[in-house]
Amino acid sequence: MPQKITYFAIVGGDRTIDNPSGLVRRLEHDDGADDEALRRDLSWKFTPLIVGWERGDLGEELIEVSHQKAETLIQYFRERWA
């Protein structure tokens, strides 16, 4: 079990955290972190986007959102990507 999970909304162009283009998260474990992106089938998979963003290497912006907001966004994507 991760000790901490941080969610980020992917925001590029005219998108906002209320209608982002994607959702990524960092899971922090005792021995290190895993970064994952939400996919169209609503499963989570490794992503390099957070590491790239930290280095100024991502075209989109990542904005941290609360767990509650993340749940709302997952529902948003469930409807949008269905």
Next chain:
Amino acid sequence: MALDRPAEPPDNPAPDRPAATPAPDTPSDPWGVAHLTRAQAFESLRAKTAAPDSAPPLADQPRDYWNELPRLREEGARLADQWAEQQRYESGESSEYEVTSEQRTEALREIAKIADTEPRISDAVQTATTHSDHGGQMFGFEYRRKGGDRLMEKALAAMEAQPDIPAADIISRVPDAIRYTVCFESSRYVDGYYDIKQRLESSGFELYYSKNSWTNPEYKGINTRWATSEGQRFEVQFHTPESFHAKHEVTHHAYERLRGPLATRAERAELHEFQRKVSSCIPSPERVTGIPDYKKEGF
């Protein structure tokens, strides 16, 4: 994983290197490195920065980057050996992105368009750097266009995480499909940054993003993003010789490994620690934290 640059500096100048290679110590080549290979240029810059008449190190700099370099290289090599071992055990894992064939085709079409716009941008950035009053020098010009495979890999990762965004939009947002690096000595870095910024704006380019990472513990530099009047985006990174060398020669493989799917959590922690260790040896330019971040709405 495909890299967008060779593992080692080229032995000979690349054929697409800038045509102008003035003699050492001319105004357009203030550090006398334009005629050298990258490896030779770094050694030359190291010698110049270590010379007695160089500016004294800043008081808040704990270690000298060039003196620490052998130790950092040794640690980087040790980690690379470790990664190679682990890759053999994990070779069954897939790094395929789940993207439709239509999206891939569209992405390839957009990537092909980028080459047409690059020469005019390159001319303008070279002119701005050459005319800079603060001794700016372009590094890594031969890598100004990101390799197609590397660009595609980066786009696929973004497309997978944003499945309803058109591939053309994803490609257009990749910040470094066309990218340049301008280096200034620490003491002239801030003035040089503003000078180049003003010159590029005068050339008709629009700055839409600037990220000052000099307080970032794992990466040092300022990455700026620009758009031409036709909408082609490109990146200009501002570095010192030390920060460019660290990024390009010391931490590059660690960063690529972090971006890949194969590293274990323990290894990722070690790679982040390595990047922090290297970055802690890079002297910060005077007054650099005063350069603000910027983001234009809608980009």
